[in-house]
Amino acid sequence: MSLRKALGGVRAGCAALALTGLILAPISAAQAADDDESISIIRDTEIEHILHEEADPVFVAAGLDPKAVQIHLVSNAELNSFAAGGQQIFVYSGMILETKNPNELIGVIAHETGHVAGGHLARSGDMIHHALGPMLISVGLGILAALAGAPGAGASLIFSAGYFGELSALGFNREQESRADQAAATFLDKAGISGRGLVRFFDNFRYQEVFDDEKKYPYFRTHPLSDERIEALRVRVTKQAHYDDVDSPRALALHAIMKAKLEGFIDGASKVLADYPLTDQSFPARYARAISLYRANDSDGATKAIDALIVDQPKNPYLWEIKGQIAFDSGHTKEAEAAHRRSVELEPDAPLLRINHAQALVALGAPDQLNEAVLDIRHALAVEPESPLAWRLLSEAYDAKKDPGMARLAAAEQNFYLGQLLEARTFAYNARQLLQKGTPEWRRATDIILASKPTPDQLKALGGG
Numbered sequence: 054m055s056l057r058k059a060l061g062g063v064r065a066g067c068a069a070l071a072l073t074g075l076i077l078a079p080i081s082a083a084q085a086a087d088d089d090e091s092i093s094i095i096r097d098t099e100i101e102h103i104l105h106e107e108a109d110p111v112f113v114a115a116g117l118d119p120k121a122v123q124i125h126l127v128s129n130a131e132l133n134s135f136a137a138g139g140q141q142i143f144v145y146s147g148m149i150l151e152t153k154n155p156n157e158l159i160g161v162i163a164h165e166t167g168h169v170a171g172g173h174l175a176r177s178g179d180m181i182h183h184a185l186g187p188m189l190i191s192v193g194l195g196i197l198a199a200l201a202g203a204p205g206a207g208a209s210l211i212f213s214a215g216y217f218g219e220l221s222a223l224g225f226n227r228e229q230e231s232r233a234d235q236a237a238a239t240f241l242d243k244a245g246i247s248g249r250g251l252v253r254f255f256d257n258f259r260y261q262e263v264f265d266d267e268k269k270y271p272y273f274r275t276h277p278l279s280d281e282r283i284e285a286l287r288v289r290v291t292k293q294a295h296y297d298d299v300d301s302p303r304a305l306a307l308h309a310i311m312k313a314k315l316e317g318f319i320d321g322a323s324k325v326l327a328d329y330p331l332t333d334q335s336f337p338a339r340y341a342r343a344i345s346l347y348r349a350n351d352s353d354g355a356t357k358a359i360d361a362l363i364v365d366q367p368k369n370p371y372l373w374e375i376k377g378q379i380a381f382d383s384g385h386t387k388e389a390e391a392a393h394r395r396s397v398e399l400e401p402d403a404p405l406l407r408i409n410h411a412q413a414l415v416a417l418g419a420p421d422q423l424n425e426a427v428l429d430i431r432h433a434l435a436v437e438p439e440s441p442l443a444w445r446l447l448s449e450a451y452d453a454k455k456d457p458g459m460a461r462l463a464a465a466e467q468n469f470y471l472g473q474l475l476e477a478r479t480f481a482y483n484a485r486q487l488l489q490k491g492t493p494e495w496r497r498a499t500d501i502i503l504a505s506k507p508t509p510d511q512l513k514a515l516g517g518g
């Protein structure tokens with residue numbers, strides 16, 4: 054099942070434009086790794102923060118807790134976005150790269166928020182969670198490079214996602230689409246943001262209507278972007294108090310940084326140089342070119358370029374993060390550890406920065422380094438208790454510490470959160486044998502076995518153990 058086909062039924066999608074000419078190695082490499090059946094979720098602290106900074110006022114206006122709304126960044130050049138149960142909004146990298154300004158992107162996210170807040174996703178949150186959980190990839194952009202085919206880059210978790218079958222049942226009808234538009238207008242108005250971007254964005258793709266169904270992208274096949282729909286929205290937003298407001302300089306700057314970072318990672322060097330020629334000495338341009346060098350395996354050139362940016366912005370944690378990733382991927386583990394340490398100092402509460410640091414510490418492997426790695430990972434898990442990547446790294450750290458019971462328990466947790474209950478149970482059994490009976494860890498292993506739907510015989514064996 055191709056990604057296109059997999060997503061074809063996802064009516065929640067909200068615009069799709071052919072950007073196929075721009076699709077280069079990254080996405081297809083991720084798919085090739087799993088015969089077109091995987092979807093790549095990019096995890097990147099900087100981009101997640103920018104998306105939340107842009108979108109949180111809309112979530113608040115919608116009566117949602119911004120911390121509870123998850124914005125997932127999908128590594129895919131198609132122009133798409135959709136909402137799913139459990140307050141999850143999926144935004145494609147192609148969508149971000151295609152939006153001309155923050156206001157357009159906020160408009161699209163506000164529309165998805167309309168689906169979330171409007172209860173259009175009324176299904177058991179638990180069920181959705183398990184349907185979606187296993188396909189998620191917890192990675193930083195460093196690992197995105199691995200997906201993009203950079204040799205020697207960090208390991209990745211790629212999941213085959215028949216799970217999108219679940220999502221396809223979440224299609225919205227026309228009425229719900231219109232209601233989401235109107236809700237978006239309400240939220241934007243309440244948040245003091247212009248609705249102009251959303252209308253502009255829809256306008257840009259109105260021409261899709263003249264295509265035959267075959268040529269339309271999934272969203273437009275199922276959801277004609279009708280004149281009536283756009284006009285209804287336009288009438289509403291033009292009357293609103295903030296219609297003529299423009300993006301703040303800060304919002305524009307962050308949007309440019311996000312696009313530069315994505316393009317640096319996702320597009321090839323020639324495209325990056327075309328969009329960000331050497332004559333452009335702005336921060337986003339230099340950032341995109343530096344990342345592009347990293348992607349092209351020119352780690353010396355990339356390090357030099359990042360170092361130059363660090364001179365200008367010594368307290369930017371994401372520059373230190375990338376510096377660390379470049380060093381780690383080129384085998385300079387000590388330098389990687391130092392750079393990641395700096396990024397954690399600058400932003401102590403970001404789980405992915407902690408995980409990067411821990412990964413370098415585990416690779417170095419001295420006893421005090423392993424202890425520090427465990428602390429880092431525990432810190433990350435306190436924020437994201439279900440992160441499979443953190444649990445896997447914790448398992449590696451305990452293995453290196455020669456603590457097989459804790460290592461198996463962490464592996465059980467990792468598999469449990471991936472929805473791989475059989476593997477989770479096996480690891481939990483092993484952990485239970487190795488851990489001291491009656492300890493909280495031993496009890497947790499028991500809980501995982503109980504939660505893994507054991508057979509009556511297996512339950513009986515547990516009573517005896």
Ligand SMILES: [Zn+2]
Pocket residue numbers: 064065066067164165168225230233
């Ligand atoms: Zn929609």
